[in-house]
Amino acid sequence: VSYYVGGQFGRGDTGDQPFFLFTALLAKKAGRPVKYKHTRRNSFHDTRQSADYHCEAAARRDGTITGLSFKAYGNAGAHADNSVSAFKHVPQEIIEVALAPIPNLRMEAYVVYTNRIPGCMMRGIGNSQFNFAIGVLLDELAEQLDMDPIDLMLKNFGHEWGRIPDDSLCEVLMAGAQRVDWHKRHRPGAGPSPDGVHKRGVGFSFHPAWHAEWQEWRRGQVQVNLTLHPDLTVTLDAPTVETGTGSNTCNVLGCAEALSFLGIGPDDIAWVPTVDTDRGIRDCVQTDSAVSYLQAEVMSWGAKELRRKLIASAAEIAQVEPAELDIQDGQLIFRSDPQRNAPLKDVLFRGDLSSMVVNLSRPPDGQKTGVPYFATFAEVDVDTDTGRLDVTRLVVINDCGTVMYATGAEAQQIGGQVMALGETLTEELIYDEASGVPLNFNFLDYKIPTLADMPDVEPVLLEVWKGAGEYGACGIGEGAVTCTPRAVANALYNAIGIRIDDLPLTPEKVLRGLGKC
Numbered sequence: 001v002s003y004y005v006g007g008q009f010g011r012g013d014t015g016d017q018p019f020f021l022f023t024a025l026l027a028k029k030a031g032r033p034v035k036y037k038h039t040r041r042n043s044f045h046d047t048r049q050s051a052d053y054h055c056e057a058a059a060r061r062d063g064t065i066t067g068l069s070f071k072a073y074g075n076a077g078a079h080a081d082n083s084v085s086a087f088k089h090v091p092q093e094i095i096e097v098a099l100a101p102i103p104n105l106r107m108e109a110y111v112v113y114t115n116r117i118p119g120c121m122m123r124g125i126g127n128s129q130f131n132f133a134i135g136v137l138l139d140e141l142a143e144q145l146d147m148d149p150i151d152l153m154l155k156n157f158g159h160e161w162g163r164i165p166d167d168s169l170c171e172v173l174m175a176g177a178q179r180v181d182w183h184k185r186h187r188p189g190a191g192p193s194p195d196g197v198h199k200r201g202v203g204f205s206f207h208p209a210w211h212a213e214w215q216e217w218r219r220g221q222v223q224v225n226l227t228l229h230p231d232l233t234v235t236l237d238a239p240t241v242e243t244g245t246g247s248n249t250c251n252v253l254g255c256a257e258a259l260s261f262l263g264i265g266p267d268d269i270a271w272v273p274t275v276d277t278d279r280g281i282r283d284c285v286q287t288d289s290a291v292s293y294l295q296a297e298v299m300s301w302g303a304k305e306l307r308r309k310l311i312a313s314a315a316e317i318a319q320v321e322p323a324e325l326d327i328q329d330g331q332l333i334f335r336s337d338p339q340r341n342a343p344l345k346d347v348l349f350r351g352d353l354s355s356m357v358v359n360l361s362r363p364p365d366g367q368k369t370g371v372p373y374f375a376t377f378a379e380v381d382v383d384t385d386t387g388r389l390d391v392t393r394l395v396v397i398n399d400c401g402t403v404m405y406a407t408g409a410e411a412q413q414i415g416g417q418v419m420a421l422g423e424t425l426t427e428e429l430i431y432d433e434a435s436g437v438p439l440n441f442n443f444l445d446y447k448i449p450t451l452a453d454m455p456d457v458e459p460v461l462l463e464v465w466k467g468a469g470e471y472g473a474c475g476i477g478e479g480a481v482t483c484t485p486r487a488v489a490n491a492l493y494n495a496i497g498i499r500i501d502d503l504p505l506t507p508e509k510v511l512r513g514l515g516k517c
Helices: 019-030 083-097 127-144 149-156 167-179 213-219 247-258 291-318 344-348 406-426 484-496 507-513
Strands: 050-059 065-077 104-113 198-208 222-228 234-237 269-271 325-328 331-334 356-362 373-383 389-399 456-462
Touching: 050 127, 065 083, 065 127, 065 149, 083 104, 083 127, 083 198, 127 149, 127 198, 127 484, 149 167, 149 198, 167 198, 167 373, 167 389, 167 456, 198 484, 213 291, 222 291, 234 247, 247 269, 247 291, 247 406, 291 325, 291 331, 291 344, 291 356, 331 344, 373 484, 389 406, 389 484, 406 456, 406 484, 484 507
Parallel strands: 065 104, 234 269, 389 456
Antiparallel strands: 050 065, 198 373, 222 234, 222 356, 325 331, 373 389
């Protein structure tokens, strides 16, 4: 039995989450319920999979990229949790949804066991590492070709089932460029410095989104129960454990839209909030940034079945053929005799007052449609005396296909920047080199951003790409962290003309790059 969970992906997440197995085995052996308690200290037991990337690019003078080569060395830590996902599966996905137009690709990855904390299934697994590496490479390539980096991206990147330039990528990058006045960007290190100390810069990063419905086929059946009562209220059983992302709000909104022919809204829908494996249907596991639309897609099918059942029942009550009836805005429509039109509720109350139940189960649509894109644009201010790097503004643009719940989506875009900026500027585990013991294994010495450290964040939601299904939506939650490190690093280079290609971007590294440390 599960109610609400206070977070996921990077907060107490351990990939395969073995504590589920531990508690089940202990409960079986003890014959009593067993509760697992995860402490704040336990949150350090798994980290993002660290990696060193060595990259090469080849291009013609017109900006056509003819080859990319990546060699990655990953630090698995004490045991392999999700190393294969980070260094094999994720790059393979990126190839088909972003690098498809490039004719020559070579990728190698080597993962090493060390006396370190294991790398796990943390938010944006594998994508954040790859994005930072390829982003620095492409920014440098654009400079050597004397091209605008945006033009370079539009000329070369897209998915296997699309065309170049990609409509989604074009709209995303143009939306960001417009908001930061990209056309006014100065050359690296050449910007004005009124006080002789502070320098400003701008940079961006883009990435393919994940996951579209076709990438979720491995989930198997997605299940939903719809129960319509005679007063046209609905009980929705679409079991998903809420982790704070608003996925269950998406379910209610999706249900209301699918049943809009009944003339009802979200307030008429009672969502069953508790996942219970004894009495309920299979839950839709809260992973892969996909839950916001998977069950809503199933509901659109369920609504068609419910409409068919309603018309059949109303036809029996009204003593007409089902083909004579339709339902619009909660009204029963008599096609050949509009004078008989009546509120559907009134007609149902003339029946036996039984509720109608639709049980639906289907796998995600496997039709391959590619994915949309997202991007982050960053503006930074650098104090060249102290090395302090302040991110003054972030513009986060996501093409969602269909925005299922705008407030929740924007919350993902903005909230994700806390984790993203932490990884960019301050978050780092310090180890004793002799013993391998982590020295800042606490939330005092492990520095995460506070409210005082956050810049202005402008969320932008677009609906350009369209996948399969009723909504053709794509997730955005994990990707909220992916582009920020690269965007800030490129903005830092634009400000001071010095590249720093390892994270976090600390004042010490900035001063060292400037030759002052």
